Amino acid sequence: MKGKITHFIREQKLLFITLVLLIILTAADPRFFTIRSLYSILDHITINGIMAAGMTVLLISGSFDLSVGSVMSFTGIVTIMMQPHGMLLSILSGLIVGTCVGALNGLLVVKGRINAFIVTLGTMIIFKGLGLAVTGSHPVKGSIDAYQFIGQENILGIPAPVFYLIISYVIVWYILKYTKFGRNDYAIGGNPLSSRLAGINVNLYTFFYFVLCSFTAAVSGVILSSRVNTGSAVFGDNTPLIVIAAAVLGGTSLFGGKGKVIGTLQGVLILGLVERAMVIFNVSTNYQLLLRGLIILAVVVTDALTVSKEKVAFRAGET
């Protein structure tokens, strides 16, 4: 009987951690366990959450993308700055620009055969710089009131961001389970050579995984800029790390071939709860940074220790 319990805990350890966190938080502040406060947490994690879904897909294929933060902020900036031309056009242009960055990343990695770290580091810098240049280092204020509707209103009684979060996860879940695009993701990440021999166009798929990842970052960018009605280049500095950590926490391996969106969602949730816990316990912002760093380190070290040796050697070589 005891063996069964420990086995169950080990299998569902994320769920367990989530429960523990919820209990701690409720104990610390009884008002925590209300619908409103729970919704507010989901609200906060939507931004990172949507990006994490896209990142999960890319991670499974064996790559990663450090530019998501910059894409998010840059998309927000573009959207806000295009508002004089109409809301629909502004949103569209933001999404297109963000997605194009993904295309750029994909092209350089697949065709240019440059490794993902360098490429996405580069695009991260470029678009952060571009964002700064275009805004003159000042945040830009949005001009259309209706825009705020996207981020701030309720749809069917649920806060809009929560709605988007659920939809995006359902979509990504469906893609990963029921489409060739998704299933081949696992194959490519697990054994790219076999996949190629089996006729899977590894290059094309990888390209589109980069596009998808940036698209989710663009969507997050639109939602974020709508919520605060501002576009600024400083958003998203720590984002790639949080998003990747959430995915790895949720069971996606940095080495590719493994991952589940439901796990990523749990990862995002846990990180969000930890953030909220830090606020409730009045942890100063400085300590928060420290804690975040520690969590990321712990997550990554655990991933490194649980993966087979050969994959580690390959990754460490990076060439």
Place this chain on the structure above:
Amino acid sequence: MNVQKQHTSFKFRRSLARFFFNQAMLIVLLVFIIGMSLVAKDFLTVGNIFNIIRQITVHGIVACGMTIVVIGKGMDLSAASILALCAVVNVMLQPFGYLVAIVAAVAVGFIAGFINGYLIGKVKANFIIVTLGTSIFYKGVALIISGGRNLKSRPERIFHFIGDESLFGIPVLAYFLVVTMVFVGILLHKTISGRRLYAVGLNDRAARVAGINVSNVVMWSYIINGLIISLGSIVLTSRLPRIRVGTASTYLFDVITIVVLGGTALSGGVGGIYKTAIGLFIFAIINNGMALLSIPFEYQQLIKGVILILAVLYDEFNRRKRLMY
């Protein structure tokens, strides 16, 4: 670069040609110097040159440490955070005497480097994410200790001396930079440990078969990097009247740009202080030139970003070429 005396003159000429070809970056540097002096009228003045030296000393010192880590096929993305942390510790302990402050800063650099080195060298976790994680962690610690405030620095005379004075007409800062570069240069090229570092960077499997303790070598490369960064932090606090955590934030990309620009390969095993020095000067000139030309700050960042990417692409191109034999 050492040409054997008994070779025929034909081989001599061929090696000479290869020598110049390898000095592509040196030529770029010369081109830049000439270009800048034409474009910006105050460029080649003594005052300006000293200015340049003052601006890049800390960058140069940190770049020396980064060079060590990169040769060992790694990178320390937490360099800026370690710099900030050491600087903050230094400043906050200055009321207790400058010796205490300096020793503390060095100790912090050692510990930070040790944490990085241990996780990467012994636990063998991925260096990218480890140093990204520790960069957040060290920055957090720095923020906690300093409370996020600006801190007033250099009450002691020695710091004034380092930061502002000149010895024999050359800023004291320059001596620090040169001494660090010479020291690291000797370490890399003339010691057994340095040779082992190159071996590990080029081929860690063969290094292991040759009896080199790879995890130790990697660990120590990060530790020494931490120590060098702490030295840089001492220079930094000597230069600036006020220190806050954000001061160091641009250093990471700048230093990586310097190292890669100079020709030290990100894939390990290739490079050295000479190359990093060239990268440093090129970077200094670009920086200074953009300031002289009154280019707005955001565009400067953009340009520097583009330069980094180009430098990295060039490095990648070289790597492919090297493998083509």
Place this chain on the structure above:
Amino acid sequence: MNNISKEFPGVKALEDVSLRLRKGEAFALVGENGAGKSTLIKILSGVYSNDTGEVIINGQMVNIKGPKNAIDLGINTIYQETSLVQDITVAENIFLGRQPQTRWGRINWKEMIESSEKILRNLSIPLSPLSIVAELSAAQQQLIEIAKAFSREAKIIIMDEPTASITEEDTENLFNLIRRIVKTGTSIIYISHRIQEIFVIADMVKVLRDGKTVKTMKISETNENEIVKYMVGRDIGNIFGDKSYQSKENIVLQVQNLTTSGMFENISFDLKEGEILGFSGLVGAGRSEIVRAIFGLDEIEIGEIYLYGKKITSRKPDDVIKMGVAFVSEDRRLESIIQGFSVKANITILLLKEVLSKLRLIKRKKENDLAARYVREFDIKTPSLEQLVMNLSGGNQQKVALAKCLSTKPKILILDEPTKGIDVGAKKEIHTLIKELANRGVSIILVSSELPEIIGMCHRVVVIHEGRLMKIFEKEEINEENLMYAAVGNM
């Protein structure tokens, strides 16, 4: 396949080899290491292209452009390294890249699982399509690979040493599967060193030696002894000179009961001073693993090693080198030299302590002199000391590796395939060198897959078969047939 020839720089891998495979036939390909078996099937699976000759499938000449092309033509190859995607299900692996879809483009899991179930049942493979591949044993994964190939309607399935790492019980399952497949009309080409197995499942057998066909015959018309004879029969001649000198009797290295599960089991032997001890056996038998473990590169689970009578407790390469042992790895490119270093740097890497000045810094002149001395002594052909080793020929690279190892004046030298891929001239030089070292009292363990080399150079020979020590042959007993017998598992 008709008149296939294939040449690589410096060596003729295949010369005028022909093979006729009938439908529903199990064809065995045997030969010692380097005989050309791998090359032949690599041509068929599209990895290599043939220099001469043609490949004809079902009466039509084909030009196999690459591995994918081969698969499209119905030729599936199963290697020793698994080609399955580990973290997904069996069903997905069988249908990799061609998952069945519903009308709306959605992946039809139900159909995929049912079809997989059917395939597995037809082949009597008792595995569930929903199992995750990573949780299956190596043998089970192999069965899945065959199922995958079969489901793609492969005409020819090539298996390279399929029983190399599986148990007897699994081997039985594998053979049953092969028999079932063959009955449906699929043909199989089967490479194995286990001659006994060939008699269980094959119909025809072809023996290759030195890239040429020795004999092709029906299994029913031959026996094991005959096959082994065909595999090794050759004229060695006296190219190695004679080994007139005797090794001394005192033991310098003693290895007892070395065991690491999965790699080698219960290895015990002695090494005498001044002797050349050969390590013979088939590729993959575990010889490299054993010597690497002795040198300290890999872990040993059980067992003791005694050096000069004293037990070794610390087994890291660092310490072992200090105790006077040197090791030249089989993987020259990645392990025995550092490609990006100059000749000079490679030679001196172990001896830097000797070239230090008073300040403990490397003195350039001292280093140059030291390196130059070795370059002269070993006759390493290089334009300068600063030349990068990657630019040297294979033979010279090996000399650099040897110079590096010998720079510490070791008493025990372990050589793993030292003359592999080296031209004849350099080979002779290295052989002469090895003999000279033995004369001077250095004890040498020589791992080699070339029987002539072993026979010509060694005083005694240890034969390893599948991780076990078969026999240690004394001087008089060393000949090709004995060694090959032991190597394939006979006593």
